[in-house]
Amino acid sequence: MKLHEYQSKFLFRDFGIPIPAGQVAKTPAEARAIASQLGAPVVIKAQVHVGGRGKAGGVKLARDADEAHRYAADILGMEIKGLVVQQVLVDPAADIQQEIYLAITNDRSAGMPLIMSSIEGGMDIEELNRSRPEAIIRERIDPILGLNDFQTTHIASAMGMPRAHWRSFGSILRSLYRCYSESDAELAEINPLVITGGGELLAVDGKVIIDDNALYRQPKLAVQRDASGEPESESLAREAGISYIKLDGQIGCMVNGAGLAMTTMDMTKLYGDADNIGPANFLDIGGGASPAQVAAALRIILSDDKVRCVLINIFGGITRCDEVAAGILTACSEVKPNVPMVIRLQGTNASEGNAIISQAQIANIISAQTLTQAAQLAVAAAKERA
Amino acid sequence: MAILIDRNSKVLVQGITGRQGGFHARLMMAYGTKVVGGVTPGKGGEWFEGAPVFDTMRAAVRTTHADTSLITVPARFAPDAIMEAADAGIKLIICLTEHIPVADMMRAVAFCKSRGSRLIGPNCPGVMTPGQAKVGIIPAMVAEPGNVGVVSKSGTLTYEVGFAMKNAGIGISTIVGIGGDPVIGTTFVDVLEMFENDPETEKVALLGEIGGSAEIVAADYIKNAMTKPVAAFIAGRSAPPGKRMGHAGAIVDGGEGSADEKIQALEAAGARVANNPEAIPSLLA
Numbered sequence: 020m021k022l023h024e025y026q027s028k029f030l031f032r033d034f035g036i037p038i039p040a041g042q043v044a045k046t047p048a049e050a051r052a053i054a055s056q057l058g059a060p061v062v063i064k065a066q067v068h069v070g071g072r073g074k075a076g077g078v079k080l081a082r083d084a085d086e087a088h089r090y091a092a093d094i095l096g097m098e099i100k101g102l103v104v105q106q107v108l109v110d111p112a113a114d115i116q117q118e119i120y121l122a123i124t125n126d127r128s129a130g131m132p133l134i135m136s137s138i139e140g141g142m143d144i145e146e147l148n149r150s151r152p153e154a155i156i157r158e159r160i161d162p163i164l165g166l167n168d169f170q171t172t173h174i175a176s177a178m179g180m181p182r183a184h185w186r187s188f189g190s191i192l193r194s195l196y197r198c199y200s201e202s203d204a205e206l207a208e209i210n211p212l213v214i215t216g217g218g219e220l221l222a223v224d225g226k227v228i229i230d231d232n233a234l235y236r237q238p239k240l241a242v243q244r245d246a247s248g249e250p251e252s253e254s255l256a257r258e259a260g261i262s263y264i265k266l267d268g269q270i271g272c273m274v275n276g277a278g279l280a281m282t283t284m285d286m287t288k289l290y291g292d293a294d295n296i297g298p299a300n301f302l303d304i305g306g307g308a309s310p311a312q313v314a315a316a317l318r319i320i321l322s323d324d325k326v327r328c329v330l331i332n333i334f335g336g337i338t339r340c341d342e343v344a345a346g347i348l349t350a351c352s353e354v355k356p357n358v359p360m361v362i363r364l365q366g367t368n369a370s371e372g373n374a375i376i377s378q379a380q381i382a383n384i385i386s387a388q389t390l391t392q393a394a395q396l397a398v399a400a401a402k403e404r405a
Numbered sequence: 406m407a408i409l410i411d412r413n414s415k416v417l418v419q420g421i422t423g424r425q426g427g428f429h430a431r432l433m434m435a436y437g438t439k440v441v442g443g444v445t446p447g448k449g450g451e452w453f454e455g456a457p458v459f460d461t462m463r464a465a466v467r468t469t470h471a472d473t474s475l476i477t478v479p480a481r482f483a484p485d486a487i488m489e490a491a492d493a494g495i496k497l498i499i500c501l502t503e504h505i506p507v508a509d510m511m512r513a514v515a516f517c518k519s520r521g522s523r524l525i526g527p528n529c530p531g532v533m534t535p536g537q538a539k540v541g542i543i544p545a546m547v548a549e550p551g552n553v554g555v556v557s558k559s560g561t562l563t564y565e566v567g568f569a570m571k572n573a574g575i576g577i578s579t580i581v582g583i584g585g586d587p588v589i590g591t592t593f594v595d596v597l598e599m600f601e602n603d604p605e606t607e608k609v610a611l612l613g614e615i616g617g618s619a620e621i622v623a624a625d626y627i628k629n630a631m632t633k634p635v636a637a638f639i640a641g642r643s644a645p646p647g648k649r650m651g652h653a654g655a656i657v658d659g660g661e662g663s664a665d666e667k668i669q670a671l672e673a674a675g676a677r678v679a680n681n682p683e684a685i686p687s688l689l690a
Contacts, residue, residue, distance in 0.1 A: 125511070130510070130511050162512045163515050200508065232505060232506045232653060264649075276559060277652040281643075282682055284643045286681065289681065334561045335544075365568065
């Protein structure tokens with residue numbers, strides 16, 4: 020789960036990391052009031068879950084409170100990469116002498132936390148990683164021992180941090196590690212960490228991503244979710260406990276298991292790409308799906324009006340095909356799909372499942388034996404209705 | 406002998422009195438797996454289908470001399486169960502549990518290494534040596550004994566490929582589900598190395614997916630150290646970047662971990678890559 024910049028920085032502040040004294044505004048009037056209170060100049064920053072908001076005009080420097088009002092009016096309601104800006108952060112403009120990059124993330128191949136830091140901060144870290152990878156200092160942390168002082172000294176020294184700032188840098192790094200660790204973050208990034216003209220260190224921008232699987236023990240963070248940027252169908256699916264991602268194609272996919280769900284999508288693209296036909300979604304109904312869950316999944320798939328055909332691909336292991344078939348019938352009687360459905364049931368109790376489907380004699384249902392055949396039939400059906 | 410497990414493996418099921426644990430323990434017993442007992446704190450002294458239930462792994466290992474353990478407990482308790490098994494001296498720990506926080510897994514993986522235990526998973530379907538034993542949830546019907554080793558990040562995709570192989574008359578030495586999480590105990594390379602050294606395995610099928618770089622590292626290993634032919638499939642060619650596709654580890658992040666780069670690396674390493682999982686048997690023929 021992504022946190023907004025302001026949520027990330029307020030979280031940093033809770034762990035003792037110095038941040039600018041800004042506040043969030045939802046209207047231009049609020050932005051003006053915050054700017055007057057802080058004293059100009061201020062920076063008005065769009066709070067949306069996409070990168071590149073600066074280039075899109077979502078970050079502006081205001082010289083006085085009136086300008087803050089005007090720029091906030093420009094930015095609020097602006098659309099950045101399909102997301103509407105609903106709030107801005109009004110921060111006092113920092114006196115920037117030097118910009119530093121500092122982040123802690125999960126190194127998945129090493130299975131350890133990884134600190135990345137660079138004296139050349141401010142820019143896009145992926146760009147820096149491509150152009151000058153040696154400018155990024157990388158230090159892995161033993162997940163059992165945690166961060167040691169010798170490591171913070173090593174990082175400060177290796178990155179070329181001026182000695183005058185080692186003490187405060189070390190303190191910020193230890194706080195960031197505590198923040199990362201105690202918040203179950205998969206990324207805790209300060210970019211830039213600024214050295215001000217007055218010689219202070221200040222986290223001017225921040226990004227935190229929380230491990231979804233740890234939200235159960237992070238109630239204070241879980242409530243900060245902003246789902247406004249996600250399609251309604253994805254919110255519905257999350258509440259129903261179904262793993263669903265909306266895509267742009269025409270074939271709605273219902274599959275058990277994440278790897279097979281991706282594979283089924285790939286197969287519709289493999290056979291449909293030449294005719295611009297592809298998957299409308301990723302959907303994993305999980306193991307042992309109940310009729311209620313199958314019905315919920317079908318409803319979510321059909322809420323996408325681009326869907327021209329539904330492809331149900333179940334390889335029953337734990338999941339029993341006869342139960343899924345019963346679920347499909349229940350779902351069809353409730354949801355009444357108006358598009359063809361290609362159904363392929365294989366594995367545990369597949370023949371029983373296929374018998375249930377064929378006996379029900381529902382119009383628009385096409386049975387398939389193999390995954391290849393199912394994908395080809397679904398593409399043909401979608402093409403016919405395009 | 407295959408790899409990791411065989412008919413002589415002595416298996417404990419952590420969570421054997423739970424609904425999931427009990428269901429799969431019965432299927433494992435029916436397959437011929439030696440399930441020598443189970444552990445559920447607070448239920449020590451009970452019996453499960455003729456196998457003793459213990460309160461702790463230490464007591465269970467002391468009595469049964471088990472060498473393998475299967476973890477079926479929920480995500481909140483699974484990291485502790487993994488470490489308990491390693492601490493009790495279990496050499497092979499297989500964890501099915503999905504949705505374990507990454508921070509917990511980093512600690513558990515480090516602890517297993519420090520105790521010399523091999524962890525498979527989490528978020529995996531387990532391990533099966535067809536005709537001998539299965540530890541996990543892989544359905545018996547998807548594989549016959551043979552000489553192709555299968556290693557995979559995904560459950561049902563593995564069943565799909567195993568079933569296609571069976572229909573084509575191709576048998577399997579061992580199936581290893583390594584799991585779809587970002588931090589796992591055993592990687593593709595670990596399993597490829599075991600297959601390379603296993604006299605009963607002649608060829609290998611590798612089933613990967615988007616996210617991370619494990620398939621790229623595997624391609625390096627195939628190129629530099631493997632003599633046995635490898636057929637592969639990578640799921641997620643049609644997945645958009647920046648979106649997590651069901652598995653916690655299945656995400657193309659910052660341009661890294663795409664299906665195309667993995668397919669290219671595997672092909673360059675000499676593996677035969679299928680664009681359709683049902684084509685895997687023809688690449689192994």
